[in-house]
Amino acid sequence: MAIHRPCGTFDRTYYEAKAIFRTRLQWGMITALILALYGIAFVMNDYLLGLSIVIFSFIVAMLGIQIITGYAGQITIGHAAFVGVGMYVLACVEAHLGWSWWVGMPLAGIGAGLISMFFGSPSGRLKELYLAFATLAAHFIIVYVISNWESMTGGVDGIWLSRPEPLLGIDFMVEHNYYLLALTLCIAMIYLAKNLARTKLGRAFVAVRDNDIAAEVMGINIFSTKLLAFGIGGFFAGIGGAMYAGYNEYVNVEFFPLMDSIWFLGFLVVGGFGSIFGAICAAVLWKCLDEMATLMTPVFSQILPGLAFYVTASFSLIMYTLIIVIFLVLEPRGINHRWNIIKASYRLHPFAY
Amino acid sequence: MTTSIRNITKHREQRYSYGLTLLREEMEKKYPMPKEEDVGKKVVLKGEGINLAFGGLQALMDINFELKEGELLAIIGPNGAGKTCLLNVVSGFYRAQEGEIYYRDRKITHMSSHGIAELGLCRTFQNIALYTGLTVIENLMAARHPHIKYNFLSGMLYFPWASDEEVRQRAICEDIVDFLEMDAVRNHVVGSLAYGLRKRTELGRALALEPRILLLDEPMAGMNRDEKEDMARFILDIYEFLKIPVVLIEHDMGVVMDVADRIMVFDFGKQIAEGTPDEITVNPKVISAYLGTEYAGV
């Protein structure tokens, strides 16, 4: 399938050919969307703002696993732990060094990136299922270290931390200001990820994913490329973690359970491998379903008094699994592919091809 | 219809006015074109005593070969003779148990595959090994990887110089696409292309890597006559315009006899003959390898 463009769009320069948004309409729509996202900060209540901030953090983290697994093709079942490393790096930097969130946030990204690289290093030898198990071990090791290194991490009690210091007179204790910060960071990270995907390293990632033998013979050092994928993916995870931890002002090991690592991978399938848009959709869908499950609790306790706890606990599991299974069966290439089909058929209308 | 491919290619118009010029300029910046007096004399690639075994199976037995500047060397032999294995050893994908490989007097036996590729030993694969999820143009761009100079951080931030470099590299790749007459499918995902076009993309990808030696593993396998003629034309054009030596593995005798300067014949991992096309056609060992001993007249 060729990549369809709106009718009448011709590239006159290679700059145009490489642009993310090509037509005026696309530019208009994306500007309107971004403005709307900024605007609604002032009309949403705290509950919706909180939900949005969580979604933004998870979009950033999801971009991380999209880079590692979706682009570079290295399966990881330790992604939630890398997010956790980000949270804890931020918390420790704030608690022990007394530095502010503004310093801690990039450090969280770098720290998580390095840890991710370390646990990604088996990818030099291992592939697919075997690599999945090696990274699964990462999750257990990280959680074990965090819960037992009490002098540093406070063990199972967790750590309190504070929100970003006021900047230019903006107080981030106010919910909608933090929302604006998270939104800005999220857009910036999406832009970085998109640029990564369309430049040298992004192509090398896909080359390694699609045919690692050919990639090696075609001048790409696959081991360092894989390590970079883990490093950059971990960086995104760490930033996502710092956004989330900063919002909650508290972290403990319960914030990144093993199941989250698996849901990261599962929802990546739903969103679609190898697409930034897919990762965004995946994170939004996941966190909205999550919220829905929480909202259903009172409903269940009405219909099934006494059983409500068990039902809610399993409800989200069943729903997630169901969604993933439905996508695997009906649209294994994810929301992104379906969206492309819809766009293509709209542009080609009334013709079928 | 027995017009030979050489006849067609001999009388073709000179089509140097378009295609590959940007690539050639790019290559000339890095190293000079081979000198006239070196052509056919100076050895650019040499293998000495190569032995390769998989368990009990001896895939290559004491192979010696030389490739000279500006030469089109064809390797022929029945299936399973070890031709692909030799290319794999040269490109560092298989490690020979014994033997050394030299590239312009430099020992490359123990270099990594990507290092060998960066030196300019570029190859295509017998079983197409493209990056299936990328488009034609992106496949070529992916092969430009070692030649793109900005680092990944400037790529992620999309600094103006990264953007300019992308565009410059893109122009080189588009040039190759034009040369291969693939303009219409440049934005198609290669996984969905027809077989012949995928083979052509492979050739384009090897070109994008700036070959100083081009190693082609059965580029015409499974093609019809027209497609073979196109491919032969591309190969000869590349060979003449970029002035690079080419190693061609091919089963079609018509093509091989037409285009090759020298032919090496393999059978069961052994090199059974070597010489000009005329010498090879009458070599009894070759005839017996292909047609059986009763035809060889020995």
Ligand SMILES: Nc1ncnc2c1ncn2[C@@H]1O[C@H](COP(=O)(O)OP(=O)(O)O)[C@@H](O)[C@H]1O
């Ligand atoms: N990776 C491998 N493992 C085991 N045997 C192999 C491998 N690669 C090639 N061979 C064997 O080496 C021999 C030569 O193969 P090849 O070089 O592909 O032949 P061809 O001349 O047709 O290209 C064959 O018998 C093949 O089965």
Ligand SMILES: [Mg+2]
């Ligand atoms: Mg072969």
